[in-house]
Amino acid sequence: MITVEKLHKTIKKRKILSDVSFTIAEGECVGLLGPNGAGKTTLIKCMTGILQHEQGDIRFHSKPIVEHKKSIGYLSQHTDFKPWMSCDESLRFFGKLSGLDSAFLTENIPAVLEEVGLKDRGHYKVEQLSGGMKQRLGIAQAILHRPLLLILDEPVSALDPIGRNEVKKLIARLKKRTTIIISTHILDDASEFCDRYIIIKNGHIVGNIDDDLHISDRKRIVVKLEKSPQMAEPVASAEIDRIDSLSPNTFLLTGTGELNLKKVVNDFAEKEMDITSIEFYEKGIEEIFLEMVSDT
Numbered sequence: 001m002i003t004v005e006k007l008h009k010t011i012k013k014r015k016i017l018s019d020v021s022f023t024i025a026e027g028e029c030v031g032l033l034g035p036n037g038a039g040k041t042t043l044i045k046c047m048t049g050i051l052q053h054e055q056g057d058i059r060f061h062s063k064p065i066v067e068h069k070k071s072i073g074y075l076s077q078h079t080d081f082k083p084w085m086s087c088d089e090s091l092r093f094f095g096k097l098s099g100l101d102s103a104f105l106t107e108n109i110p111a112v113l114e115e116v117g118l119k120d121r122g123h124y125k126v127e128q129l130s131g132g133m134k135q136r137l138g139i140a141q142a143i144l145h146r147p148l149l150l151i152l153d154e155p156v157s158a159l160d161p162i163g164r165n166e167v168k169k170l171i172a173r174l175k176k177r178t179t180i181i182i183s184t185h186i187l188d189d190a191s192e193f194c195d196r197y198i199i200i201k202n203g204h205i206v207g208n209i210d211d212d213l214h215i216s217d218r219k220r221i222v223v224k225l226e227k228s229p230q231m232a233e234p235v236a237s238a239e240i241d242r243i244d245s246l247s248p249n250t251f252l253l254t255g256t257g258e259l260n261l262k263k264v265v266n267d268f269a270e271k272e273m274d275i276t277s278i279e280f281y282e283k284g285i286e287e288i289f290l291e292m293v294s295d296t
């Protein structure tokens with residue numbers, strides 16, 4: 001559906017994006033992750049046509065994405081609603097700026113407000129809305145024209161846990177019918193709805209990770225025993241650097257190097273401890289992200 005190929009973008013003689021390539025399939029929800037200043041917003045702005053890239057190609061259903069601007073919904077990092085306008089007036093204002101006609105807006109604004117959980121709040125002034133409500137109004141503006149692709153730049157970062165929860169629930173609903181790209185710093189939240197993560201650092205793609213692809217850490221093993229052992233540290237061997245207790249009968253073994261499952265099973269058998277399950281530790285997205293963006 002979307003193909004970004006060898007994208008380069010320079011701002012004020014500084015290279016911001018270098019050789020960025022990836023594809024996104026229809027229906028996917030992709031998390032765009034990266035440290036501050038990595039180039040996420042710049043990439044999003046190139047994808048929405050707000051910024052022009054000097055090299056490379058961005059295609060949507062095989063055509064240049066600029067020809068498909070009407071198929072894209074975009075929530076920018078900082079929404080620009082006027083506090084004195086009502087929700088209804090704000091959507092009408094931004095809808096008209098995007099070229100939507102009055103009849104379409106009259107028909108669709110109430111439905112979109114209902115969709116984002118702001119039914120009967122059309123007359124509320126923006127200044128009366130909570131952070132979560134304001135962000136949901138932002139999403140209403142982004143989906144008003146029924147886009148095929150929704151791009152959300154940091155939709156939850158500035159919100160308190162209640163607002164975050166409201167917006168997360170909305171994204172989970174929208175995910176069922178729209179392709180979504182979300183730039184975020186909150187990896188726990190991203191892992192709730194993203195199918196894949198594209199990790200960007202210093203303008204380069206450093207990771208493209210499927211959420212189903214569990215990356216095993218072969219230096220760590222999780223062992224579950226049938227019974228909790230008498231001693232705090234159930235086994236000791238030269239290869240094992242440390243043992244952490246995850247529950248009374250579950251232990252995380254960290255090796256000095258790659259661990260051997262068979263050897264660990266034997267070590268426990270020697271101590272006459274029965275193992276219920278043993279597997280390499282699987283890294284979460286936060287850990288993978290930190291490894292990919294760290295400088296060491």
Ligand SMILES: Nc1ncnc2c1ncn2[C@@H]1O[C@H](COP(=O)(O)OP(=O)(O)OP(=O)(O)O)[C@@H](O)[C@H]1O
Nearest residue numbers: 011012016034035036037038039040041042043077
């Ligand atoms: N208009 C501009 N003028 C100068 N530098 C810019 C401009 N826009 C972006 N940059 C620089 O480009 C780099 C990437 O910025 P960008 O906003 O794309 O990063 P980001 O990954 O979205 O960061 P954050 O997570 O902090 O929002 C930064 O170093 C930023 O200072």
